Amino acid sequence: GNDRAPQVRALLPAPGLNGAQARYDALPIVLTLAPQDGAHGYWAQVAEDAAFTRIGQEVRGAGPTLRLDGLADGRHVVRLRVLDADDLPGAVLEHAFLLKTTPIAPLPQTPAQDAVVAAGRVEIQCSGIPDAAGFLLQYGPDADFADGAVRSEQAHTCRFTIDAAEAGVLHWRVATLEATVDGVAERGPFSDVSRFSVVPAPQAPAMALDAGEVIQAHWAAVPDTRFLVQLARDTAFAEVVAETTVSEPRVTFDLGARCRPYFIRLQAINQYDMRSAFSPARRVDPDRAVCDSTGDPVLQQDGRSVRRATL
Numbered sequence: 311g312n313d314r315a316p317q318v319r320a321l322l323p324a325p326g327l328n329g330a331q332a333r334y335d336a337l338p339i340v341l342t343l344a345p346q347d348g349a350h351g352y353w354a355q356v357a358e359d360a361a362f363t364r365i366g367q368e369v370r371g372a373g374p375t376l377r378l379d380g381l382a383d384g385r386h387v388v389r390l391r392v393l394d395a396d397d398l399p400g401a402v403l404e405h406a407f408l409l410k411t412t413p414i415a416p417l418p419q420t421p422a423q424d425a426v427v428a429a430g431r432v433e434i435q436c437s438g439i440p441d442a443a444g445f446l447l448q449y450g451p452d453a454d455f456a457d458g459a460v461r462s463e464q465a466h467t468c469r470f471t472i473d474a475a476e477a478g479v480l481h482w483r484v485a486t487l488e489a490t491v492d493g494v495a496e497r498g499p500f501s502d503v504s505r506f507s508v509v510p511a512p513q514a515p516a517m518a519l520d521a522g523e524v525i526q527a528h529w530a531a532v533p534d535t536r537f538l539v540q541l542a543r544d545t546a547f548a549e550v551v552a553e554t555t556v557s558e559p560r561v562t563f564d565l566g567a568r569c570r571p572y573f574i575r576l577q578a579i580n581q582y583d584m585r586s587a588f589s590p591a592r593r594v595d596p597d598r599a600v601c602d603s604t605g606d607p608v609l610q611q612d613g614r615s616v617r618r619a620t621l
Contacts (some may be wrong), residue, residue, distance in 0.1 A: 312453060322348055322392045322400030325374075333408045335499030337381060341405075343374040343390060351393035352376055356386050383409050413439060415501040416468045423504055426582045429475055436468040436501070441524045443489040447472075449482035453503050464495070468575045481505045484542050495605070503559035512578040514589040515559070517518040519574070521566065521594045528560040534581040537561075541574050545591045555579070568594075571603035 326344030354376045356367040366386070370393070378388070387406045391399040416436035421427055434447060445468045450460040457559050463470050464487065470596055474480060483503050489494040502521045515529040527539065539561045541552040551572070552563050565572075572594040578586040 319394075319398075320396050321398070322346065323428055323543040324401040324403040325349075325390050325392050327390065327405055329542065330405050331407060333410065336411055337409070338377045339378040339381070339407075339409070341376045341378065341388070341390070343376070343392075346392050348394055349392040350375075351398055353380065353393055354390045355389045356381065357389075358384060358386055360387050360404075362387070362389065371603060378538050380588050381409050383411055385409075387617050405461040410496070411483055413442065413488050413500060416445060416484045416486060418482070418484060418504040421504075421506040421549065423506075425506045426509055427474070427506055428478055428584045429508050430473070430511055432474045432480075432506075432508070434470045434472060434482060434484075437486060439486045440466040440479070442486045443495050444487040445470075446485045446487055447482060448484075448500070449480055451480065452480060453481045454506070455481070455483070458521050471537040477508050477510055479505055479507050508514055509580070509582065509584075511587040512584055514578045514586040517574070517576055517589055517592055519594065521597070523564075523597045525562070525572070525594055527564040527576070527592075532578060536579050536583065538577045538579060538585075539574065540576075540588075541565075541572050541594075542591075543570065543572060545573050545586075547573070547575065547591070568596045571595050581608065 325346055328342045328344055330341070341354065352374055353371045355362070356378055356413050357363070358363045366381060367378060369378060385406065385408050387404055389401045390405065391401070393399055416439055416594070419435045419437060421432065421434070436445065444464050444466050446464050447470045448455055448460055448462045448464060449472060450456070452459060463472070468484065481503050482483060483500040485497040485500045487497050490496050493537050515532060517527050517529045520526040525541070536553050536555055536557045537559070538553070540547055540550050541563050543549045543551060551566070554561060573591040574594055575588045575591045577588045602608050
């Protein structure tokens with residue numbers, strides 16, 4: 311008959327939500343629920359308001375992964391429940407989030423992906439988006455932009471100069487900013503992550519000179535580095551009379567007798583073709599040539615200069 315007492319059954323507890331985010335940049339949104347004993351299905355309802363007066367979407371699934379699609383940009387609330395064997399929904403988990411798929415992200419331009427740059431000031435550029443309120447750059451050592459290490463800057467144009475003093479790999483991404491009604495700039499989705507390596511800038515080593523009739527210079531060796539050495543008649547190096555690039559940390563110039571001083575300098579070039587500043591110009595004094603009134607060496611018949619006797 312109908313005299314059986316109604317069966318009282320405990321509702322399944324609210325589901326756990328793994329990796330939920332307060333903001334999503336793209337659709338579909340994939341919600342991963344923690345698997346639960348006794349669950350025969352999972353149910354999601356999405357609304358634009360916490361009171362759930364405007365339900366925009368309902369999704370049911372057998373597995374603990376639910377996909378939300380076709381939502382408009384804006385704030386949403388999702389209610390998640392587990393369904394038991396009789397399709398009875400359990401307790402509710404609510405999760406509020408912002409969906410913002412616009413404005414589109416700029417395209418990263420320089421440094422190129424996996425470029426190697428010298429430590430110091432690094433210029434980052436991306437393609438601008440017309441009518442943008444500005445651009446947001448995030449950069450840091452980790453590709454996942456962990457909160458502690460990530461730094462961010464805003465600019466009106468898609469060009470940033472950062473101080474990358476430490477050697478290592480830097481990851482960066484950019485987003486477009488748009489002005490909202492209340493005047494706060496809100497960002498769109500980030501670009502794909504770009505990265506570049508920072509290496510120490512090359513430094514020109516100090517030069518030692520031994521200048522007789524043959525000019526000899528040497529300096530400390532630097533691994534994976536070659537050296538451009540220039541010899542000139544003036545400190546501005548407007549008139550370079552000899553120039554050579556060497557791998558060894560020494561160079562010889564045999565110019566014969568000299569009546570006027572020369573100047574010598576060097577530049578270090580590392581394996582990435584980065585160049586140091588030139589070393590300060592060193593003066594190479596005339597050797598013991600006999601010089602005529604015009605300041606040129608007096609030559610013997612065999613073409614060699616007349617030597618001044620040593621006292």
